[in-house]
Amino acid sequence: MNEIKLEAEARTEFGKGAARRIRRADKIPAVLYGHGSDPVHVTLAGHSTMMAFKHSNALFSIELDGKKQLAIAKDVQRDAIKDTIDHVDLLVVRKGEKVEVEVNVHIEGESAPGTIHVVESQSLTISADATNLPEWVTVSIEGLEEGANISAGDVTLPEGSTLVTDPSHTVVTISVPRAEVAADDDAAAEGEATEAEAPAEG
Template identity: 55%
Template sequence: MAEVKIQAESRTEFGKGAARRIRRDSKVPAVLYGHGTDPVHITLPGHDTMLALKTANALLLIEVSGAESLLALPKQVQRDPIRGTIEHVDLVIVKRGEKVEVDIAIHLEGEAISGTLVVLENASILVEAEATHIPDGVTVSIEGLEAGTAIHASDLKLPAGTTLAVEPDTLIVNITAGTTAAELEADLASAPGADNVTVSATTVAAVAE
């Protein structure tokens, strides 16, 4: 994973009022911590930070005037619930060659056989990897798999240098038999208030698909 260089500014004002002023200037208040150092309060450029954090586990090279550049990973990102803008960022300091635990995404590819239901039990998996070599995710092929197939963490093909940080029997993907139109119709018929429900064949077929 490539490093994203971000020019930061030291921050000496704190509190809600100071944070609002920073955001009005299209910047983001943030804090750096880790490796036994005192927390470092900084201000990040809003647009550059937003672009960098579109990538999961983005590795940031934080440059602060008059201070040593620091490598960091986003630990917590607070966003405005309405506008989605970044409100605050917690960054954890990492070192080159250091191993860290991070969640990476599970990507499914291919299609199971017709009539099955594919359930992604875990959309991400906790792994241990070098801070400078965090994989973007792991791909799982479900091509041609039949009902009754289960894929566990131990079945994942992780990149070299990356290891599991969860139990090997953690369920990732579960493939079951899909509900048929007849089964769906029977379930609806036995449901409370079914006497007042009319289901067309078209509706049943659409839901069953």
């Protein structure tokens, strides 16, 4: 993914009251940290930041006082009701550096007829180049039968990425809905009862 440019301004006010004033001005309080440097408190433009965070594991080019810093989001605090961003922690990164991130699991294909799939893990933790982070990993369930399961170690990762999640951790399972299983059992029991009630020939 290409770098997403975000303009930042140095922040001198702190506390809940200051944060509310910042958000009322359509800005978002944030902090930049990493590589042993002191944290830098900034504000980001509200609308452009909200649009940028529609991408998972985006790489940001933060412009502050005429200088640029590459960064990724390590923590995003959202308002549970408004679904707006309240605060962002940004980790400064460099090209060639490896970082650990969460990537969403994207399901592709359809399992065998009569079965359903259950996603046990919505995301996986991987280690990847900070400037080439994937937004998601794809898991194919095409044609899988009842009882099949896909573990984290079975998932194909993008080139240059390594798995951090336990490889034995279950990602997707394939099963038959209980209602259908119960219906099949009832039909079988009814058939047995009919045979038992039928008069013997001769």
